[in-house]
Amino acid sequence: MHKHFWQKITIILFLALIFLTGCKNNSSKITIVGSSAMQLLAEQAGNDYRLTHPSSNIVVQGGGSGTGLSQVQAGAVEIGTSDVFAETQPGINAQKLRDYRVAVVGIVPIVNKSTGVKNLSMTQLRQIFTGKITNWKQVGGKNETITVINRSKGSGTRSSFESIVLPGVKPIRSQEQDSNGTVKKIVNTTPGTISYISLPYAHDKNIQKLSIDHVKATNSNITTNKWPLWCYEHMYTKGKPNKRTAAFIKYMLGKKVQEDLIPKIGYLSIKEMKVVRDSQNKVVKVGN
Template identity: 75%
Template sequence: MKKHSIGKILILVLLMLACVTGCAKDNSKITIVGSSALQLLAEQAGNDYRLTHPSSNIVVQGGGSGTGLSQVQAGAVQIGTSDVFAETKKGIDAKKLKDYKVAVVGIVPIVNKGVGVKNVSMKQLRQIFTGKLTNWKQLGGKNVPIIVVNRSKGSGTRDSFEDIVLHKQKAIKSQEQDSNGAVKKIVDTTPGTISYISFPYANGDNIQKLSIDGVKPTNKNITTNKWQLWAYQHMYTKGEPDKKTKAFIKYMLGKKAQHDLVPKIGYLSIDDMKVTRDSDNRVIKVGK
């Protein structure tokens, strides 16, 4: 056999081996896409999971709950994360998805500290986001115009906030941001701003968390629904998950993650809730 023929055969063999290796690597990957509210927890959970499962390859991306649900429904990712029930999103066939509630997260209205307000009523909060209140002096604060910052359409956090606070009233047209991180940065640096954010992101030198009707935004108040602004953090799979994805979700629902990791990052374990909600945000069960 000629030397150049042998060389070609060797190259083909190497290419085949590379393909097999690459495919095996791809098959080990779990891609998680969706809710930015769940992103912090998912990323840390992925890192912790790799310590005991070194061959795992978990990739976490944001994009919003709508993106997560559409991507998992299309089979483009193994897990789609969402702040809202799949049943509430247009274009999503919830019957084809399997729902795993892995945590609860609080949502809190935040303002730039310069506005001089620390507490609002639920009615006042609604009036701010529908444009009926336009200056902080109307709420006992400084003579500073109210600048509303909303989340982008497709955000599960926005859906939850508007469903609980606005009661189907239309939000005022305002600038929109596509992630908790972007909201935090703007409110922290821009006088007069108000928005809402998930508990784990609600910090910053110039950020003031607002109480509502005198109730403080704490995880303890969420467990009894005294603080009403909260949402389940869902991980959805398309039907029954494959073996590697199922193992990771089992870890997410296990005692180590629920009792150590989840509260450490600022979320609330499903096990700590004394109430449950349905897809219409109605409290349907009160525990002990």
């Protein structure tokens, strides 16, 4: 009986140790949900952060800016990422959230190479996405029907694109996709297609990036707003972040990410911008 008693005690202590270890691991978890445009940066930064903070557990998921904002507002995640300002989104109380702008990302229209088009005017781009231009021959390309691929309604990239390209007008009804990777794959494999993706995802020789009014989508052109299709990459927390989340956000705003990682993978540091835009994508300040 004495032997069985100590066996039970050993099992109980073992299970308690597993439970406490699990709690410790869970307590170091930071869940980041939202913008697919931000996902590439958040994932790489999270991987790098773990190298110097081995006890950290950073989980990054997409789902769109709308999802990120609603999830962080509900307290379901530590960080919600977004391409748009929280105050522009219905159902979001921006006053209860803290905004950290960690980067800038460009947006670029892309087409299947079969179209034969490399440049559009802003007016032509608007007319394609509103259905007024329906064949590539109307803009100097192949005699081929235009197929528009839009982003899903919860996408911050879509909100930014439409506020700049389609202010005050509705886009044509079309197929919708919720991630940069899926859009790129469809445009790559489907003749006649056009869509738009975040610039860091556009380094693919099988798709054609479009210039607008003969201006190319480059980070240099973005800094001055010469290329107008860009947006801030926000990290939102619900009120004051806890200690571990605050430490990771500090890392995101620090030199290692801002000066090394961000330019390496195709984003822009906030510090590089020569213009400032408001929540309606209007330039409100020029110069540093």
